[in-house]
Amino acid sequence: MFTRSGRTIAVATTLTLWVVACSPSAVEPEPTQSTLTTTSSVVTEVLPEGLGDAETTTYTATATTVDDVVEHDPVPGWDAFTSPNVGGPVTVDADGTAWVGTTAGLVAWDLEDAHEAFRIQDGLPDHDVSSVAFDGEGTIWIGTAHGLTTQNDEEWVTHNPTGQGADCRWMTIDKVGDVWCGAKEVGLYRFDGSGWQVVADVDRTAPTDAAVVVAGPDGAIWAGSTTGSVWRLEGATLVELAGSNVTGAVSTMAFAGDNVWVGTHGSGVYRYDGETWEQFTTSEGLHHDVVTSIAVGPDGAVWLSGGTGLDALTLSRFDGSAWRTVGSPGGVSNSTDVESLTLAVAEDGTVWAASNAGTLRLLPTWDGWDQLRVFGEGPHMDTVTWLAAGSGGEVWVGTPDRLSVYDGSEWEILGQSSGLGGRMVTGIATAPDGTTWVTTELGATAFRDGGSSRYTKDSGLPSNNATAVAVGSDGTVWVGTDEGLARFDGEDWSTPLSGFITAVAADPTGDVWAARVGEPNLVRLGSDELTVYSVAAMEPEDGEAITDVVAALAVAPDGTLWLTVTHDGDEPVGGVLRLRGKTWTPFTEADGIPRGGFGPGSVAVGADGAVWVVARPLDGVGGGVGVFSADEWTTELEGRVVGPIASIGSDVWLGMNGAAKRVPVT
Secondary structure (H helix, E strand, O other), X not given: OEEEOOEEEOOOOOOOOOOOOOOOOOOOOOOXXXXXXXXXXXXXXXXXXXOOOOOOOEEEEEEEOOOOOOOOOOOOOEEEEOOOOOEEEEEEOOOOOEEEXXXXXEEEEOOOOOEEEEOHHHOOOOOOEEEEEEOOOOOEEEEEOOEEXXXXXXXXXXXXXXXXXXXXXXXXXXXXXXXXXXXXXXXXEEEOOOEEEEOOOOOOOOOOEEEEEEEOOOOOEEEEEOOOOEEEEEOOEEEEOOOOOOOOOEEEEXXXXXEEEEEEEOOOEEEEOOOOEEEEOHHHOOOOOEOOEEEEXXXXXXXXXXXXXXXXXXXXXXXXXXXXXXXXXXXXXXHHHOOOOEEEEOOOOOEEEEEOOEEEXXXXXXXXXXXXXXXXXXXXXXXXXXXXXXXXXXXXXEOOOOEEEEOOOOEEEEOHHHOOOOOOEEEXXXXXXXXXXXXXXXXXXXXXXXXXXXXXXXHOOOOOOEEEEEEOOOOOEEXXXXXXXXXXXXXXXXXXXXXXXXXXXXXXXXXXXXXXXXXXXXXXXXXXXXXXXXXOOOOOOOOOOOOOEEEEEEEOOOOOEEEEEEEOOOOOEEEEEEEEOOEEEEEOHHHOOOOOEOOOOOEEEOOOXXXXXXXXXXXXXXXXXXXXXXXXXXXXXXXXXXXXEEEEOOEEEEEOOOEEEEOOOO
């Protein structure tokens, strides 16, 4: 050992890593020799057999109900807690009730702002509802990636080709009551109440990317594709309309009288009157050239939505002669994070919009948006950024907008009015005294006994952008930021380590581990010494700097360190490392870990000693959960996009379309 600046710097050596010593300020270490290598392969979705054939094919329909075993389970082996606030399609029935398809089921909002939610346990084939429509008799139909469903005597019934699911991302119902579905990479097909038919041109292959399907006032079926083509069904033949010259992918379509309106991704909107195509862009008065939804009011006015953030909350309205902009961000919290709107207009002129910020309503006075959200039935949002246990065993769930706490029976939402510094939760940790620390992009907040204390750069943090948090067994709080690691002893803050901190974990000895961007990318801070490491998920070229990111850290009760590493280069791969004593062990896909990369909170140690890791797809490949127990890896939920994972009491919780708790195996 040797001493520098009054501290002891330890040089550690192992067979699998090159380790160099440096001070917390900066020293250029040599690259690691530890290599974690994975391979990639293409994952393709298995589509219902025959749905891509050019010839018309008929399939017998099989009706299934909630009592059938064949229902689709979105998270096999896990109990899901979802939030029906991230909306997609929206339609309004004759009574003025807005029906919103969300990533967590179907929600109906009445005129009194009361709601009713329907999920898989109520009979839906999937949580993610991608299309909603009413037929001429007032019966509701919903489409998902796993079936077409209708409500019959208050029971949901799913109609699928025998033994298969039916992808129905876009849906319309013609004047005779047939249901038409369209899906990317599948095409256009019809359900007539008893069977399914794939619709294709007898002379040419039908569009296999029917992104939009609508029925015209004369009953004709129209389809728009991601390549910009527009098709109309004439008899048994799909005919591509000549002269449309639609530029860009078709994003949405709607009829206003005899005119068809075609929205695009970047080229505005087109109107076709049966003979002539006319294009409208921002030059003609549109607020957006990216059009995400078209709706027609009872007065024939055409409403368009597009854009993201604050821009998405301003709509374009065409009264037949001129365009005007309507709406404003007023009334919508977290408005800068709104991704897009899907529109529907009620008979009284009220505009309803589904979004990732909940269901929005614009009354005919156009004074501003009303924001309607479902609270108390799951996390605030389906996107989960962090999971952790509270002092009483409650589950703390971080999202990009607020914090959710589950006590086993009820959900509580905590936001900035409750003391949370920012919106994006980046870390959660509970101290021995029962205080729960939460980091966001605007500092750290300590919650205890119903109160809160907030800490920022003015309080002593190196930066307001807090990225991670951990609490030692002695109560010392460690907060990672984009400008260094901060230490809080209960009274004062100090910054013992510089750099962008990506993860923090405390071990039983009182030492703290910190992952940082750049070399060295892993640091262990002891009471009187500091050890640095450079680790990588794949072997660097000679002289190449290590840019791999240590995404997450977890320490087992016996002091074993587990970490996940991602290399986002030309060959993006991820790996898992274990440090037991002085021995490093790498694990790769060949050892059984899930293929993919790793993000924050991607490793946890269960109460039984099992190690859990969650991988996200890289370049569309991989994803899933890996479990290390009895010296071997097993995987589940392969190909799924999963978020953080945490051990809470005797349970394991996972972020995936909300929060999910592992179902015990009995």
